[in-house]
Amino acid sequence: xxxxxxxxxxxxxxxxxxxxxxxxxxxxxxxxxxxxxxxxxxxxxxxxxxxxxxxxxxxxxxxxxxxxxxxxxxxxxxxxxxxxxxxxxxxxxxxxxxxxxxxxxxxxxxxxxxxxxxxxxxxxxxxxxxxxxxxxxxxxxxxxxxxxxxxxxxxxxxxxxxxxxxxxxxxxxxxxxxxxxxxxxxxxxxxxxxxxxxxxxxxxxxxxxxxxxxxxxxxxxxxxxxxxxxxxxxxxxx
Amino acid sequence: xxxxxxxxxxxxxxxxxxxxxxxxxxxxxxxxxxxxxxxxxxxxxxxxxxxxxxxxxxxxxxxxxxxxxxxxxxxxxxxxxxxxxxxxxxxxxxxxxxxxxxxxxxxxxxxxxxxxxxxxxxxxxxxxxxxxxxxxxxxxxxxxxxxxxxxxxxxxxxxxxxxxxxxxxxxxxxxxxxxxxxxxxxxxxxxxxxxxxxxxxxxxxxxxxxxxxxxxxxxxxxxxxxxxxxxxxxxxxxxxxxxxxxxxxxxxxxxxxxxxxxxxxxxxxxxxxxxxxxxxxxxxxxxxxxxxxxxxxxxxxxxxxxxxxxxxxxxxxxxxxxxxxxxxxxxxxxxxxxxxxxxxxxxxxxxxxxxxxxxxxxxxxxxxxxxxxxxxxxxxxxxxxxxxxxxxxxxxxxxxxxxxxxxxxxxxxxxxxxxxxxxxxxxxxxxxxxxxxxxxxxxxxxxxxxxxxxxxxxxxxxxxxxxxxxxxxxxxxxxxxxxxxxxxxxxxxxxxxxxxxxxxxxxxxxxxxxxxxxxxxxxxxxxxxxxxxxxxxxxxxxxxxxxxxxxxxxxxxxxxx
Numbered sequence: 001x002x003x004x005x006x007x008x009x010x011x012x013x014x015x016x017x018x019x020x021x022x023x024x025x026x027x028x029x030x031x032x033x034x035x036x037x038x039x040x041x042x043x044x045x046x047x048x049x050x051x052x053x054x055x056x057x058x059x060x061x062x063x064x065x066x067x068x069x070x071x072x073x074x075x076x077x078x079x080x081x082x083x084x085x086x087x088x089x090x091x092x093x094x095x096x097x098x099x100x101x102x103x104x105x106x107x108x109x110x111x112x113x114x115x116x117x118x119x120x121x122x123x124x125x126x127x128x129x130x131x132x133x134x135x136x137x138x139x140x141x142x143x144x145x146x147x148x149x150x151x152x153x154x155x156x157x158x159x160x161x162x163x164x165x166x167x168x169x170x171x172x173x174x175x176x177x178x179x180x181x182x183x184x185x186x187x188x189x190x191x192x193x194x195x196x197x198x199x200x201x202x203x204x205x206x207x208x209x210x211x212x213x214x215x216x217x218x219x220x221x222x223x224x225x226x227x228x229x230x231x232x233x234x235x236x237x238x
Numbered sequence: 239x240x241x242x243x244x245x246x247x248x249x250x251x252x253x254x255x256x257x258x259x260x261x262x263x264x265x266x267x268x269x270x271x272x273x274x275x276x277x278x279x280x281x282x283x284x285x286x287x288x289x290x291x292x293x294x295x296x297x298x299x300x301x302x303x304x305x306x307x308x309x310x311x312x313x314x315x316x317x318x319x320x321x322x323x324x325x326x327x328x329x330x331x332x333x334x335x336x337x338x339x340x341x342x343x344x345x346x347x348x349x350x351x352x353x354x355x356x357x358x359x360x361x362x363x364x365x366x367x368x369x370x371x372x373x374x375x376x377x378x379x380x381x382x383x384x385x386x387x388x389x390x391x392x393x394x395x396x397x398x399x400x401x402x403x404x405x406x407x408x409x410x411x412x413x414x415x416x417x418x419x420x421x422x423x424x425x426x427x428x429x430x431x432x433x434x435x436x437x438x439x440x441x442x443x444x445x446x447x448x449x450x451x452x453x454x455x456x457x458x459x460x461x462x463x464x465x466x467x468x469x470x471x472x473x474x475x476x477x478x479x480x481x482x483x484x485x486x487x488x489x490x491x492x493x494x495x496x497x498x499x500x501x502x503x504x505x506x507x508x509x510x511x512x513x514x515x516x517x518x519x520x521x522x523x524x525x526x527x528x529x530x531x532x533x534x535x536x537x538x539x540x541x542x543x544x545x546x547x548x549x550x551x552x553x554x555x556x557x558x559x560x561x562x563x564x565x566x567x568x569x570x571x572x573x574x575x576x577x578x579x580x581x582x583x584x585x586x587x588x589x590x591x592x593x594x595x596x597x598x599x600x601x602x603x604x605x606x607x608x609x610x611x612x613x614x615x616x617x618x619x620x621x622x623x624x625x626x627x628x629x630x631x632x633x634x635x636x637x638x639x640x641x642x643x644x645x646x647x648x649x650x651x652x653x654x655x656x657x658x659x660x661x662x663x664x665x666x667x668x669x670x671x672x673x674x675x676x677x678x679x680x681x682x683x684x685x686x687x688x689x690x691x692x693x694x695x696x697x698x699x700x701x702x703x704x705x706x707x708x709x710x711x712x713x714x715x716x717x718x719x720x721x722x723x724x725x726x727x728x729x730x731x732x733x734x735x736x737x738x739x740x741x742x743x744x745x746x747x748x749x750x751x752x753x754x755x756x757x758x759x760x761x762x763x764x765x766x767x768x769x770x771x772x773x774x775x776x777x778x779x780x781x782x783x784x785x786x787x788x789x790x791x792x793x794x795x796x797x798x799x
Contacts, residue, residue, distance in 0.1 A: 044554070044555075044709070045554070045555040045710075045752060046710045046711070046752065047710070047711055048710050048712055048751070059749075060750060062752075066555075083746075084746050084749065084750050087742075087743070087746045088712060088746075091715035091719060092711060095711075095715040095718070124739060125719045125722075125739075126719075128718065128722075149711075150708060150709075168550075169550060169708070172535075172706065172707050173704060173705070173706040173707065173708045173714055173717070174708065174714055174715065175708070176708030176709075176714065
């Protein structure tokens with residue numbers, strides 16, 4: 001396999017001819033933000049966060065699906081790219097009900113981490129507050145559609161790694177949502193092998209393991225009493 | 239099937255022709271106003287007049303002046319005529335014909351009078367047209383292959399298979415200068431050559447008949463009026479690129495087009511014009527229909543191919559382009575209906591003839607569907623480079639009831655609004671894109687002074703929002719936000735900051751979306767902002783004065799559609 005030589009952010013880099021820009025950048029220690037990319041499954045170029053500028057090409061190209069070429073000059077960071085990436089994250093936050101404070105994935109969330117990294121200090125768009133449901137019918141796992149960003153990682157691991165084909169996308173546009181089998185409750189799915197890959201692959205708290213979640217949320221009743229009485233007893237001021 | 243058989247069919251068809259041909263439009267537009275009843279009444283009237291041996295009542299495709307349907311026209315063949323189209327006397331084009339009018343129309347053949355209103359065939363709507371794609375439309379019977387063959391149908395395919403190498407066909411297409419009629423205007427010959435040069439044992443040809451732009455009905459008319467011209471174009475394309483299987487992806491909302499295509503494919507197969515060893519050459523080609531399930535995004539080529547494969551119709555990033563890796567990962571030639579309909583005439587009449595029509599960079603003709611606030615609603619086919627003013631004011635007859643044209647919207651939800659002061663722009667790919675619009679597939683919606691441009695922008699944004707597939711974030715979530723901001727502006731609740739944010743979002747969605755739907759979704763907003771910015775500003779609240787001291791929210795009127 002032949003190698004290709006090109007530059008990323010001014011740095012000379014080589015990669016195998018079939019490598020993607022994202023592979024090459026990762027190898028060179030350059031971190032391009034991604035959300036739909038998941039090592040091990042094919043890329044779909046859907047989240048548009050990994051868009052990079054390539055000299056001589058008018059359009060922005062997704063690093064995850066663009067193959068490297070000899071002499072390519074790639075820019076992974078610019079004022080414009082940072083702005084677009086921040087806007088993309090803002091759009092995601094406005095699209096569904098991403099409330100970090102009550103999320104099982106708080107501080108283990110790729111969306112949250114990217115928002116911090118890209119400097120999203122607030123969302124300038126009006127929240128749409130859609131009414132999405134939570135599917136808790138599965139014995140082991142749960143799915144909270146409010147936290148889903150439709151990266152389709154779960155769909156891809158389910159079809160192409162596990163081979164079960166349980167997860168899929170239904171509806172279109174802002175009505176798109178992840179379904180199990182023929183749009184039935186996850187618990188009634190006959191194809192789900194309960195392997196949990198979708199849960200492991202999920203970048204947010206949309207898919208979660210029930211056991212783990214419950215143990216994380218173990219109630220401390222003494223705290224409850226404290227919250228109720230602390231104000232009266234002026235225990236807030238230490 | 240050899241050429242002699244083809245000529246025999248044509249000769250038989252011509253010999254069986256009766257002196258009078260009463261053509262009755264049986265395309266979807268006229269059929270929706272009972273042209274089937276008119277045709278049956280005409281048949282009965284002929285019988286009652288005892289003129290069955292002299293008069294043929296023929297169901298034909300679109301006769302273009304759709305707003306006046308059902309349309310009927312009568313031809314009287316001149317004695318000794320050999321060529322049908324040019325040597326007949328046409329009656330006026332009878333408009334809004336009802337079944338009750340049939341007897342009096344047939345009566346005119348014997349010198350009687352009729353009170354049916356008629357359109358003058360010499361008015362600019364007709365004389366300004368130049369027919370290549372629609373040459374057979376309204377003349378052939380779309381449900382009989384013999385009718386098409388009698389007008390030199392499949393002659394081009396025979397010529398290509400027996401006299402030309404694939405390379406020569408490609409050269410002809412390149413020389414003709416034909417560009418894709420789906421909207422983007424990619425040179426057809428170049429696309430064909432790319433597919434031809436990509437080595438593969440299996441290649442495909444796809445005809446994109448998923449016409450979905452609001453107000454556009456050109457492709458539907460071509461399929462309903464002259465389906466064989468599309469089949470012939472596809473077969474020629476398949477020979478040139480080395481494909482043996484074709485698909486026509488047609489939307490389920492076009493039941494008549496689907497049924498006529500079914501009939502056409504069946505007839506072509508029966509005569510051996512599709513199948514194995516066509517015209518006793520080693521060339522095999524079959525065409526199957528695939529019916530779209532009502533998703534606008536499936537007109538995008540990669541989404542269309544996913545849909546043909548039975549998958550969810552969502553686009554994928556390009557490259558690889560379909561010409562290298564398309565349907566089932568094979569090289570795939572995918573063109574629009576109108577593009578394929580241009581192919582056989584180019585082969586028959588030569589690349590030079592085609593290249594002599596139109597402008598330097600845009601050759602040939604373009605079919606437009608005139609709709610909206612215009613007197614003559616219907617189909618027109620004009621040479622590229624025709625000024626918009628001639629199309630909407632002379633041919634279209636301007637706005638009805640003495641109204642003034644405010645803007646013309648081209649290119650559907652991907653296009654833009656061209657203001658009245660720019661109506662002298664010639665219609666070609668480059669001129670329209672300079673104005674921030676696109677040629678598009680040919681929808682042309684005329685708006686008058688009563689149309690509010692912010693409404694128009696919101697209408698198209700709502701369309702894009704509903705039709706977004708949901709795969710990429712900028713299109714899925716961005717269109718929702720843009721629609722929300724436009725609604726806010728229309729409600730008089732927005733400030734200049736909202737407008738700035740809208741423009742910023744337009745730029746972002748255009749530059750970051752995955753496919754053409756998202757990349758062009760902001761176009762209607764951006765073009766109306768460019769030419770009608772004041773209308774937006776008039777709706778804004780004063781940012782400094784705070785809420786209350788503003789223009790009262792105005793009543794919204796629905797957008798033209």
